[in-house]
Amino acid sequence: MSNTRSTERPARTSNGIVMLLLGLAMMVGGPILVAQSPGTLLFVVAGITICVVGLLVLCGLYSLQPNEGTAILLFGEYRGTDRKTGLRWVLPWYSRKKISLRARNVTSDKLKVNDKRGNPVEIAANVVWRVQDSAQALFDVDDYQAFVNIQIDTGLRDIASHYAYDHGEHVEGADQELTLRADAEDVAARLRDELAKRVEAAGIAVDEARLAHLAYAPEIAGAMLRRQQAEAVLAARRLIVTGAVGMVETALADLNERGVVDLDEDRKAAMVSNLLVVLCADREAQPVVNTGTLYG
Incomplete structure (x- = not known):
């Protein structure tokens, strides 16, 4: 059997300021009535009763700050939630549970x-x-x-x-x-x-x-870091090679278009190899002086 789902509803409460003044008046008025009574039992009982009622009235007071609520219960039965800020009042035999509504x-x-x-x-x-x-x-x-x-x-x-x-x-x-x-x-x-x-x-x-x-996790952090570094190096190499191939292709096309030099397939292959080595190498290329002919 599933539990019944609770739903919040407003509680019936009163303004605490009015009830505070009323309770204080009764707490003060009760002893005054006893003191000024002609000594009869009726006035004494009435004064004591007024004083006790005033005390009970004060016991029903509670305060709420912004974004706070108080759940009101009567002998375990939920009677609603009060979200009104300030001094509030409810019958003293109602129990109260305060709850924060703040983030x-x-x-x-x-x-x-x-x-x-x-x-x-x-x-x-x-x-x-x-x-x-x-x-x-x-x-x-x-x-x-x-x-x-x-x-x-x-x-x-x-x-x-x-x-x-x-x-x-x-x-x-x-x-x-x-x-x-x-x-x-x-x-x-x-x-x-x-x-x-x-x-x-x-x-x-x-x-x-x-x-x-x-x-x-610490047990694989080192290995994963090395893998990430390797992937970064591979990605960088892939970009470098792609750019170098494009540059070599452009250079060969410009040489052929302008007729600067007539290169056969073997010379083109050698030139492509040399340009790729220069463009893709980790270090700067070292110049080599050729004292012979182009085919020497």
Whole structure:
């Protein structure tokens, strides 16, 4: 059998200032009536009764600051939530539970999880949340703050398993794959939506959720760093070679168009080889003086 879902509703309360003045008047008027009575039992009882009622009236006072609420209960039955700020009053036999409605900022602990490719990564999130429905937060879960913290951890683990840490080897379609490192905004949006669904049962609203920490686990961090460096070197080499081939092609076309020199296929091959070595080498080319002929 499922539990009944609670729903917040306004509570019927009164202005506390008026009730404070009334209670003080009764607390002062009771002893005055006893003191000025002719000594009859009726006046004494009336004065004491007025004083006790005034004390009870004062016991029903409570105050609320902005973005605070008080759940009103009568012998365990929920009677509504008061969100009106200032000094408020309710019948003294009503019990009250105050709850903060302010936004809260939580940074989760660093979790070691496996990403989509199975690589161990360390991940943590920063989440901004607030109580939206005070009745659900107080009565539908045992401890709504602990509930939110646990759901943040489980939601973060689930999100991390759906994304790779970073783009892997260059394959067709790999660049379109969302990753934890390169697509932080998309990951944050999905994390926020996932957490909003998980904490909805506790009357909690998630305003923002972002990754606060992301790194490879220490046992593979060194290897992954070397792989990233190698990928960067390969990408740079690929760009250099592409540019060098274009430059050689342009040079041969210009020489042929202007008729500067007539090169056969063997000479073109030698010239292409020499130009590629000069353009793609890590070091500056060393000039060689040819004292013979071009074919020597």
